[in-house]
Amino acid sequence: MATGRTERPAHRGRGIPEATVARLPLYLRALSALSERGVPTVSSEELAAAAGVNSAKLRKDLSYLGSYGTRGVGYDVEYLVYQISRELGLTQDWPVAIVGIGNLGHALANYGGFASRGFRVAALLDADRAVTGQRIAGMVVRHMDDLEQIVRDDHVSIGVITTPAPAAQGVCDRLVAAGITSILNFAPTVLSVPEGVDVRKVDLSIELQILAFHEQRKSGTDGVAPQLPPAASGAAASPVGDLGGDLPEVMPA
Amino acid sequence: MATGRTERPAHRGRGIPEATVARLPLYLRALSALSERGVPTVSSEELAAAAGVNSAKLRKDLSYLGSYGTRGVGYDVEYLVYQISRELGLTQDWPVAIVGIGNLGHALANYGGFASRGFRVAALLDADRAVTGQRIAGMVVRHMDDLEQIVRDDHVSIGVITTPAPAAQGVCDRLVAAGITSILNFAPTVLSVPEGVDVRKVDLSIELQILAFHEQRKSGTDGVAPQLPPAASGAAASPVGDLGGDLPEVMPA
DNA sequence: TCAGCTTTGTGCACACGTTCACAAAAGCCT
DNA sequence: AGGCTTTTGTGAACGTGTGCACAAAGCTGA
Numbered sequence: 001m002a003t004g005r006t007e008r009p010a011h012r013g014r015g016i017p018e019a020t021v022a023r024l025p026l027y028l029r030a031l032s033a034l035s036e037r038g039v040p041t042v043s044s045e046e047l048a049a050a051a052g053v054n055s056a057k058l059r060k061d062l063s064y065l066g067s068y069g070t071r072g073v074g075y076d077v078e079y080l081v082y083q084i085s086r087e088l089g090l091t092q093d094w095p096v097a098i099v100g101i102g103n104l105g106h107a108l109a110n111y112g113g114f115a116s117r118g119f120r121v122a123a124l125l126d127a128d129r130a131v132t133g134q135r136i137a138g139m140v141v142r143h144m145d146d147l148e149q150i151v152r153d154d155h156v157s158i159g160v161i162t163t164p165a166p167a168a169q170g171v172c173d174r175l176v177a178a179g180i181t182s183i184l185n186f187a188p189t190v191l192s193v194p195e196g197v198d199v200r201k202v203d204l205s206i207e208l209q210i211l212a213f214h215e216q217r218k219s220g221t222d223g224v225a226p227q228l229p230p231a232a233s234g235a236a237a238s239p240v241g242d243l244g245g246d247l248p249e250v251m252p253a
Numbered sequence: 254m255a256t257g258r259t260e261r262p263a264h265r266g267r268g269i270p271e272a273t274v275a276r277l278p279l280y281l282r283a284l285s286a287l288s289e290r291g292v293p294t295v296s297s298e299e300l301a302a303a304a305g306v307n308s309a310k311l312r313k314d315l316s317y318l319g320s321y322g323t324r325g326v327g328y329d330v331e332y333l334v335y336q337i338s339r340e341l342g343l344t345q346d347w348p349v350a351i352v353g354i355g356n357l358g359h360a361l362a363n364y365g366g367f368a369s370r371g372f373r374v375a376a377l378l379d380a381d382r383a384v385t386g387q388r389i390a391g392m393v394v395r396h397m398d399d400l401e402q403i404v405r406d407d408h409v410s411i412g413v414i415t416t417p418a419p420a421a422q423g424v425c426d427r428l429v430a431a432g433i434t435s436i437l438n439f440a441p442t443v444l445s446v447p448e449g450v451d452v453r454k455v456d457l458s459i460e461l462q463i464l465a466f467h468e469q470r471k472s473g474t475d476g477v478a479p480q481l482p483p484a485a486s487g488a489a490a491s492p493v494g495d496l497g498g499d500l501p502e503v504m505p506a
Numbered sequence: 507t508c509a510g511c512t513t514t515g516t517g518c519a520c521a522c523g524t525t526c527a528c529a530a531a532a533g534c535c536t
Numbered sequence: 537a538g539g540c541t542t543t544t545g546t547g548a549a550c551g552t553g554t555g556c557a558c559a560a561a562g563c564t565g566a
Contacts, residue, residue: 022459051443103364182465209277214435
């Protein structure tokens with residue numbers, strides 16, 4: 001690599017691997033705990049254990065940020081907290097808007113973890129007039145009609161979608177139209193967004209299904225239902241009793 | 254996208270790659286929607302679009318389950334729903350216990366998505382006597398003291414931890430001791446478990462931090478804070494405002 | 507100053523995951 | 537029947553992520 005006006009420590013050049021980015025918050029959390037306990041320095045071995053990864057991976061991850069360790073000693077806790085925070089962009093304020101104040105939205109509004117690390121719930125929104133106006137976690141729930149204005153006035157940069165699945169794409173479109181480029185989606189739906197908009201999803205149902213898969217493997221209950229004969233593939237009727245009947249798409253609001 | 258990750262060798266003998274397993278629920282959801290609309294067959298292209306992946310990946314994923322498609326035609330929707338359900342172990346019942354009935358536990362207990370696909374909330378548990386005895390979503394909240402008995406009697410196979418972070422490891426240990434080998438952890442902590450126990454985590458704070466990282470990149474606000482001089486490394490005060498003051502561990506319970 | 511010990515940073519090899527691109531299969535039409 | 541069209545299933549190339557193992561760097565003590 002040559003031309004780049006790299007006024008930065010080595011690697012910062014072009015991009016930290018995505019897998020590394022996903023682990024930085026883990027390291028940050030472990031470091032914060034150490035910081036609170038007044039621990040001044042930590043070795044890659046110790047920090048890795050606290051974060052639940054192996055030490056080589058941790059060292060490689062940190063090396064993408066720069067050479068912030070001291071050989072023979074370890075890493076300075078406070079300094080590393082700062083460097084990771086800066087890299088993740090947590091040294092600035094991130095106003096968040098939660099759209100869809102049902103059970104989950106309600107829980108998130110009261111969620112302590114939200115307020116930390118630079119994230120701040122700037123607005124609660126809902127489309128239902130029976131909900132708007134209520135006070136939750138010290139905030140008044142606003143109506144979706146005000147979305148664009150709220151995003152603009154409060155400089156909201158991250159939208160959290162906790163609506164029922166059928167409403168999610170519509171909400172997403174409005175958020176994007178209002179200028180938001182980062183979305184955290186709790187609705188069990190695939191959102192389509194234009195290039196440049198980041199969507200991350202948190203999907204309870206999917207996590208459970210993955211667990212079920214492994215659980216089945218473990219209990220050897222694997223083939224409980226005898227492998228259905230490949231039979232006439234074109235067969236019309238669902239081979240399975242009811243399973244086809246299918247679920248009500250989740251989120252009873 | 255939730256984080257989680259179940260560490261595992263992956264392609265073990267007759268195994269399905271972990272990345273594929275994580276997508277099967279997505280396909281299943283898309284197929285269920287098609288099924289409801291009465292669509293009889295679907296091409297890899299269409300299904301891939303509905304699931305938000307590319308078609309080659311989808312075909313390869315499905316090929317791990319077997320050859321369930323018909324060239325020139327596509328896949329039989331009902332049949333594929335069954336095959337994926339069976340592979341994921343959703344043709345059987347999975348009783349779930351939710352431990353920690355704070356805001357989030359409460360929301361999950363009422364969460365419709367839980368009930369679908371073979372998952373069934375079998376028990377709600379809490380350590381606080383002020384909470385136990387309450388009825389939530391038609392169920393009585395039981396005390397942690399009854400955990401072992403409940404797991405045994407109701408054949409609970411999956412534990413969901415929604416306690417404050419400091420309590421999570423203890424709860425986890427008890428779940429494992431009671432024989433549970435699949436845990437979904439919402440508490441912002443790294444859980445350590447013995448070999449053979451699967452833990453997946455859902456961590457709101459981490460997801461937000463990952464979004465913030467990308468958001469920062471996009472808005473070019475990157476280097477706002479000037480590179481802190483390496484300075485006296487042992488510096489006491491956290492260079493960042495309050496960041497160090499780690500979060501109040503979630504869930505005001 | 508120098509030997510000895512600790513721990514980082516990273517080159518390298520390998521495992522895993524994604525994408526391309528195409529032959530083979532299946533249905534359809536004349 | 538045979539050619540044409542569609543679409544699957546998969547080999548192979550490529551990219552990303554992981555883990556080992558070790559040289560280099562820094563500290564400590566004599």
